[in-house]
Amino acid sequence: MSKSTTQARPLSPHLQIYRITPTMAMSVAHRITGAALYFGILLFALWLFAAAGSKEQFDFVNALFGSILGRIVIFGYSWVLIHHMLGGIRHLIWDTTHGLEKHTSRQMAIATLVGSIVLTLVIWIAAWVIRGGL
């Protein structure tokens, strides 16, 4: 092998060298939320499986999900899911070649974050009201 291929040569700069911008942060978040959702779906398969089983099995899983930690995980999961969905819708819009201008994509990135928080809160408050919370 020639010297040029065995020597450690400088690599092109990676993520850490750039100033973080909203589009970049939301791009990274899209991948992280996607990976989290990949494993998080196990929770819902478990929930369904328990519902298909006996009342004791279901009550055990329901108690886990109903605990403080369980509620935090499910609330967090719903936020991550909505964030990934809004991020995905952004990608679908880009696929149509719209919204790629610098200022527009920046606004869309910020809208993804703000929208995901607002939507998550609205959904859980609405569900709480439907269940007779008021």
Added chain:
Amino acid sequence: MADMRTPLNKVRGLGSARGGTEHFWRQRLTAVSNIPLIIFFIGFVAVYAGASYEEIRAALAQPVVALLIGFAFVSVLYHMRLGMQIIIEDYVHEEGWKIFLVILNTFFPIVVGATALYSLLRIAFGG
């Protein structure tokens, strides 16, 4: 340099990986189907969070609910398998590990999907 590809190969446009744009296209296709299914799923979970065994089973036994949740699982599982494959290909460069993880990435959604669909059918048919 002369293009050595046959006209048939060119028109198929599959390239060296024999996959063409199928991965990209299916990612988008399942992204689109995910949107309404996930909206329904989130609404269902939010409303039925903390409900009793009998309430949940009665809700899941309704044909429309069972079908929509079944579709949601299939669509989401396919979509997440495509996404995780990209993550593996981006970060795992050792060939043996890459193949191992790509295989796991195929088994995992099948196991989760089979469990979910079995559970839904069992509830729907009153097992």
